[in-house]
């Protein structure tokens with residue numbers, strides 16, 4: 001895996017992007033952003049020695065390589081049979097490791113494109129002797145399109161996805177109609193999508209988009225936003241937002257039977 005170096009870690013997602021397809025079109029073709037959902041910019045970041053060691057020692061056990069073929073989930077989890085939850089964008093994996101520990105019967109397939117984050121989660125897996133996480137260091141959109149069988153997931157976690165604040169970048173948000181339909185199709189009946197964000201306009205978009213998906217129903221129909229499920233810890237990222245006076249919104253939708 002190559003360490004990406006396109007933008008610095010310090011830039012908020014979206015503040016470095018072309019304003020329109022024309023801004024960086026070189027050959028008259030539309031910019032790739034306008035062909036498929038690309039919800040991330042690969043950030044630069046240093047992989048620490050501990051993370052590099054975790055890659056070398058634990059990578060072969062816990063990394064699931066991306067291949068555009070259906071994944072045998074039971075085999076990927078070393079024969080562990082259990083409900084599978086997909087996490088999209090785990091960052092440094094703090095919440096992921098916690099949740100895997102409090103829900104030991106569940107298998108977590110976790111996608112992240114930020115290499116130091118992948119190393120950090122591998123390190124936590126080693127330190128906390130976690131056995132129910134597998135990591136795919138690849139774009140979750142491809143993983144859903146090519147590796148996962150529709151109707152199989154027990155849940156999807158999308159915690160604090162990149163907010164893409166600028167209006168012209170809103171289309172890069174993960175939670176948008178076409179992608180949500182895809183996620184819902186990959187859930188088994190009764191499966192859930194749990195999103196959390198600290199950016200109110202994105203929370204409102206999530207409520208609107210998830211609420212409009214006919215395959216889903218809101219588990220909090222009266223309030224729209226759900227109480228924070230007990231398994232989701234307060235992360236550093238979230239605490240930072242709370243200190244800045246931001247609210248945090250959880251949304252939990254279930255697939256209709």
Ligand SMILES: C[S@@+](CC[C@H](N)C(=O)[O-])C[C@H]1O[C@@H](n2cnc3c(N)ncnc32)[C@H](O)[C@@H]1O
Pocket residue numbers: 039040088089090091092095111112113114117138139140141158159160161162163235237
């Ligand atoms: C704002 S961070 C939040 C990280 C973490 N969930 C948290 O709560 O701290 C969003 C993360 O999602 C990742 N991401 C965005 N789109 C992704 C995709 N399509 N596939 C995999 N990871 C993605 C980014 O690399 C980034 O690390």
